[in-house]
Amino acid sequence: xxKFLRVTLAFLVVGLVVWGCAKETxxxxxxLMGPMTGPWASEGQEMxxxxxxxxxxxxxxxGVLGRKVEVVSEDDGGDPKTAALAAQKLVTQKVVAVxxxxxxxxxxxxxxxxxxxxxxxxxxxxxxxxxxxxxxKYFFRTCPRDDEQAKVGAQYIQNMGYKKLAILHDxxxxxxxxxxxxxxxxxxxxxxxxxxDALTPGEKDYTAIxxxxxxxxxxxxxxxxYYPEGGLLLNQKKAMNWPVPFIGGDATNNPDLxxxxxxxxxxxxxxxxxxxxxxxxxxxxxAFLESFTKKYGKAPASIYSALAGDAFRVxxxxxxxxxxxEADKVGEYLHNQLKDFAGLxxxxxxxxxxxxxxxxxxxxxxxxxxxxxxxx
Amino acid sequence: MKRTLLMFxxxxxxxxxxxxxxxPYWVDxxxxxxxxxxxxxxxxxxxxxxxxxxxxxxxxxxxxxxTAAILNTRFHIPVLWLLPLCALSSGLFAAVIARPIIHLRGxxxxxxxxxxGEIVRIALLNNVFGITGGVNGIVGxxxxxxxxxxxxxxxxxxYLIWGFAAITVxxxxxxENSRFGRALNYLREDEVAAEGSGINVAHYKxxxxxxxxxxxxxxxxxxxxxxxxxxxxxxxxxxxxLMFTLIILGGSGSIRGVILGAFLIIGLPxxxxxxxxxxxxxxxxxxxxxxIFRTEGILxxxxxxxxxxxxxxxxxxx
Amino acid sequence: MEIFLQQLTNGLAxxxxxxxxxxxxxxxxxxxxxxxFAHGDLFTIGSYLxxxxxxxxxxxxRLGTTAGILCLALMVMGLVALIGALLERTAYRPLRQSPxxxxxxxxxxxxxxxxxxxxxxxxxxxxxxxxxxLPKMPVGLFGLYIPxxxxxxxxAALVMMMALYLFIQKTKLGTAIRAAAIDQGAAxxxxxxxxxxILIVFLIGPALGGVAGLMVGLLYGQINFTMGWVYGLKxxxxxxxxGIGNIPGAMVGGILLGVIEAxxxxxxxxxxxxxxxxxxxxxxxxxxxxxxxxERVAEKV
Numbered sequence: 001x002x003k004f005l006r007v008t009l010a011f012l013v014v015g016l017v018v019w020g021c022a023k024e025t026x027x028x029x030x031x032l033m034g035p036m037t038g039p040w041a042s043e044g045q046e047m048x049x050x051x052x053x054x055x056x057x058x059x060x061x062x063g064v065l066g067r068k069v070e071v072v073s074e075d076d077g078g079d080p081k082t083a084a085l086a087a088q089k090l091v092t093q094k095v096v097a098v099x100x101x102x103x104x105x106x107x108x109x110x111x112x113x114x115x116x117x118x119x120x121x122x123x124x125x126x127x128x129x130x131x132x133x134x135x136x137k138y139f140f141r142t143c144p145r146d147d148e149q150a151k152v153g154a155q156y157i158q159n160m161g162y163k164k165l166a167i168l169h170d171x172x173x174x175x176x177x178x179x180x181x182x183x184x185x186x187x188x189x190x191x192x193x194x195x196x197d198a199l200t201p202g203e204k205d206y207t208a209i210x211x212x213x214x215x216x217x218x219x220x221x222x223x224x225x226y227y228p229e230g231g232l233l234l235n236q237k238k239a240m241n242w243p244v245p246f247i248g249g250d251a252t253n254n255p256d257l258x259x260x261x262x263x264x265x266x267x268x269x270x271x272x273x274x275x276x277x278x279x280x281x282x283x284x285x286x287a288f289l290e291s292f293t294k295k296y297g298k299a300p301a302s303i304y305s306a307l308a309g310d311a312f313r314v315x316x317x318x319x320x321x322x323x324x325x326e327a328d329k330v331g332e333y334l335h336n337q338l339k340d341f342a343g344l345x346x347x348x349x350x351x352x353x354x355x356x357x358x359x360x361x362x363x364x365x366x367x368x369x370x371x372x373x374x375x376x
Numbered sequence: 377m378k379r380t381l382l383m384f385x386x387x388x389x390x391x392x393x394x395x396x397x398x399x400p401y402w403v404d405x406x407x408x409x410x411x412x413x414x415x416x417x418x419x420x421x422x423x424x425x426x427x428x429x430x431x432x433x434x435x436x437x438x439x440x441x442x443t444a445a446i447l448n449t450r451f452h453i454p455v456l457w458l459l460p461l462c463a464l465s466s467g468l469f470a471a472v473i474a475r476p477i478i479h480l481r482g483x484x485x486x487x488x489x490x491x492x493g494e495i496v497r498i499a500l501l502n503n504v505f506g507i508t509g510g511v512n513g514i515v516g517x518x519x520x521x522x523x524x525x526x527x528x529x530x531x532x533x534x535y536l537i538w539g540f541a542a543i544t545v546x547x548x549x550x551x552e553n554s555r556f557g558r559a560l561n562y563l564r565e566d567e568v569a570a571e572g573s574g575i576n577v578a579h580y581k582x583x584x585x586x587x588x589x590x591x592x593x594x595x596x597x598x599x600x601x602x603x604x605x606x607x608x609x610x611x612x613x614x615x616x617x618l619m620f621t622l623i624i625l626g627g628s629g630s631i632r633g634v635i636l637g638a639f640l641i642i643g644l645p646x647x648x649x650x651x652x653x654x655x656x657x658x659x660x661x662x663x664x665x666x667x668i669f670r671t672e673g674i675l676x677x678x679x680x681x682x683x684x685x686x687x688x689x690x691x692x693x694x
Numbered sequence: 695m696e697i698f699l700q701q702l703t704n705g706l707a708x709x710x711x712x713x714x715x716x717x718x719x720x721x722x723x724x725x726x727x728x729x730x731f732a733h734g735d736l737f738t739i740g741s742y743l744x745x746x747x748x749x750x751x752x753x754x755x756r757l758g759t760t761a762g763i764l765c766l767a768l769m770v771m772g773l774v775a776l777i778g779a780l781l782e783r784t785a786y787r788p789l790r791q792s793p794x795x796x797x798x799x800x801x802x803x804x805x806x807x808x809x810x811x812x813x814x815x816x817x818x819x820x821x822x823x824x825x826x827x828l829p830k831m832p833v834g835l836f837g838l839y840i841p842x843x844x845x846x847x848x849x850a851a852l853v854m855m856m857a858l859y860l861f862i863q864k865t866k867l868g869t870a871i872r873a874a875a876i877d878q879g880a881a882x883x884x885x886x887x888x889x890x891x892i893l894i895v896f897l898i899g900p901a902l903g904g905v906a907g908l909m910v911g912l913l914y915g916q917i918n919f920t921m922g923w924v925y926g927l928k929x930x931x932x933x934x935x936x937g938i939g940n941i942p943g944a945m946v947g948g949i950l951l952g953v954i955e956a957x958x959x960x961x962x963x964x965x966x967x968x969x970x971x972x973x974x975x976x977x978x979x980x981x982x983x984x985x986x987x988x989e990r991v992a993e994k995v
Contacts, residue, residue: 036652036653036655037653037655037656041653045653073652074649075649075652075653075655079609079610080603080605080607080609080610081408081603081610084404084603085401085404085405085408085646088400088401088404088405088530089401089649091400091401092399092400092401092402105511105512105513105605105607105609108515108605109603109605112604128512130512130515171501171502171510171511172511173511173512173607176510176511176512177512198502
């Protein structure tokens with residue numbers, strides 16, 4: 001061929017290769033937004049550990065659609081303002097989807113940003129009902145909602161025959177939401193609420209509150225706050241010699257609860273929770289627990305990091321099934337095609353609003369050895 | 377004169393054009409810087425000029441933000457029209473609060489302002505009067521619109537916020553160089569002498585609180601419109617600490633210093649995102665180092681200069 | 695009546711911890727006029743160090759409970775005192791001649807630094823003290839329930855405060871501290887080595903804060919890196935309530951704050967209790983502008 005033709009051909013080939021590379025072989029970036037600093041740092045850091053581990057495993061098997069998966073994580077500091085900035089940062093880094101975050105009002109601050117940028121967001125630790133009532137097309141969550149948990153809780157309270165209930169929350173969005181929902185449901189069932197108030201998280205001494213509650217003489221206490229305070233409450237009520245049964249929401253689900261309260265004080269404590277990974281019979285969950293412990297030296301403590309892991313896995317499944325990273329396709333798949341996905345925390349499907357479908361919550365009780373036993 | 381004007385105009389022009397080249401994340405960072413600059417300038421009047429130790433400024437910010445949020449979501453008054461109302465509510469609030477505590481000395485005033493900040497936050501959290509929405513706050517606040525153009529994206533907010541910041545700078549600059557500003561400086565330096573010179577110290581202290589609060593209230597209005605959701609978490613003691621710190625870091629009492637402080641306090645943690653979990657550790661260390669090396673703040677105020685006064689021949693020059 | 699007494703004792707127990715921490719604040723303020731925002735984090739460090747020492751050295755196993763805890767307390771006090779002195783040297787000494795507010799910002803920076811350092815070293819999860827160290831028996835007095843340990847804590851706090859008070863009032867070094875608190879320049883002229891005095895203050899104050907941290911760990915069992923912020927703020931409030939710069943004032947302020955919180959929670963509302971405490975504080979300050987026991991330091995007239 002003459003020179004001109006050869007040069008043009010060379011250019012065409014190079015151009016095709018470059019175009020092909022640019023289009024197809026860059027890594028698929030998945031964003032992770034979580035509290036890496038601030039009061040919820042332990043949750044955020046564990047979320048990152050879980051998702052990083054899962055990404056490693058996916059890449060070891062060759063990646064997705066022939067491309068490697070890269071996890072881009074940003075710190076939201078457990079604060080709405082920082083979350084808005086973190087969201088902007090992830091958007092500019094061209095992630096195809098975001099997992100996160102923990103804390104309903106923090107997630108809320110980032111929802112509009114992701115929705116306007118057409119980036120699917122799967123929250124793992126935000127249970128406030130209103131998040132999925134806004135008609136956001138690209139918002140999902142692997143964690144259940146407060147109303148579902150309240151239903152299971154109310155059912156349990158009725159089953160146990162408690163007639164006078166004390167409800168204690170901590171004035172966070174999650175805890176208050178759950179407390180309000182539960183109050184509404186149990187009152188309809190004829191249970192009397194003898195005490196309804198909030199403690200201040202971050203303190204250590206709750207004897208004043210326990211004394212006040214004791215004076216109201218409830219049959220049981222429903223605490224909707226987090227495990228650090230839950231553990232302290234159990235410990236201090238035991239020291240007060242007050243044997244009233246305590247029921248907790250899913251934020252009390254954490255092995256540290258028993259450590260803080262002491263096995264003696266924690267015995268008999270009932271709480272609501274999605275099934276713990278150790279109670280899942282699926283091989284995925286067992287394998288995951290093993291590899292996590294191998295890499296990081298201890299088992300994951302929080303159910304929410306497992307939920308973040310599930311968010312990651314459904315995203316990968318959606319991308320693989322639709323052979324695309326476009327938000328509309330991924331979103332449509334998650335809404336309509338994903339059914340009974342074998343997640344770490346159980347079977348996953350999403351409804352039209354983006355909520356996780358199915359009865360997720362179970363009742364657990366702590367036994368004398370401090371283990372969490374699933375109740376039938 | 378020409379040179380300083382050029383030195384001033386060129387960076388400003390570059391700054392004003394920056395949204396066109398920066399990505400939305402950095403523009404949003406600049407927006408936050410702008411908001412904190414406005415807040416810092418309002419607190420600067422109280423801390424920098426009058427020397428009053430105020431660590432509860434977030435309370436005034438909150439009152440303004442919640443006023444805007446409540447009035448907007450209930451009565452659908454456009455957000456920008458609410459600016460004077462927010463200033464009024466914050467100012468009134470400050471007037472009521474400051475009146476009994478204005479005579480307290482230094483550190484006692486400090487703890488009382490912290491107390492006021494906490495009381496406001498707890499009241500908002502517990503849904504005082506049933507209108508603040510408790511821990512969920514208030515959602516669904518409208519975005520602002522000027523002459524029918526809605527302001528939604530970071531670069532649009534950029535011009536709104538920095539436009540307001542420019543007005544703020546102008547206002548406080550004029551205030552500094554007025555009788556009011558001089559009186560404040562005087563009472564900062566020596567309260568007794570100021571009183572002796574005929575300055576009604578209590579009146580001026582109260583006035584500067586009210587003015588600073590009113591301005592913070594307006595900043596709250598813009599914040600509410602930008603976030604569209606506000607909750608008590610955004611108005612914690614930590615926010616007051618941030619505002620206070622940015623003034624001292626940048627140079628208490630000087631406008632340029634406060635703006636620089638805003639850049640540092642918002643920009644640095646963002647720049648330090650590289651360090652992931654150690655982000656705040658590095659920031660804390662940076663704060664200590666900055667204070668040690670520039671204790672007056674990085675851009676402290678220049679001493680006042682007065683133009684030469686004509687004197688008759690033979691009289692001493694002042 | 696029973697409820698009132700019960701809540702009163704609850705408040706006393708909480709208040710004694712606030713009082714111990716407030717002592718550290720007030721001592722440093724008295725001499726340097728500096729609000730040491732990092733003091734709360736020294737308190738946190740004390741509890742973490744206590745945990746590390748307790749578990750790694752198994753002191754109570756080797757020496758028995760009382761001797762073990764005493765030994766632990768001394769070690770914690772010593773270590774935190776050293777950290778406090780180091781803090782003073784790096785973050786505050788260079789700012790001795792500077793405006794007061796600069797030192798406050800430096801203190802804030804130091805506080806952020808220390809808090810995040812603890813988070814990075816120990817991890818963000820809550821840490822737990824072993825449960826079987828202290829005896830769990832409650833003491834029954836007039837039908838009230840008071841755990842023995844809280845009584846012990848209260849007694850220990852009182853003993854330390856008395857010791858500190860006697861030290862400041864009766865010893866030569868204590869007099870030097872008081873002199874430096876009144877006027878550093880004049881003290882220097884009297885031949886007092888002000889730098890040494892400040893060093894001593896920064897050894898004693900943080901030591902007390904550290905041992906308070908140890909007590910909180912032993913008493914409540916659970917610690918985490920952000921607890922210094924809340925406790926520090928409360929202790930600062932207590933110090934102001936009693937009159938900052940005044941040692942008996944810090945004691946009174948701490949205990950009073952604990953009681954107000956407990957009674958406010960019991961009779962008004964738990965969710966509002968902090969707001970109530972602050973309202974009482976503001977009320978007291980309006981009536982007595984220099985705190986309950988007034989200030990020891992002379993005002994510039």
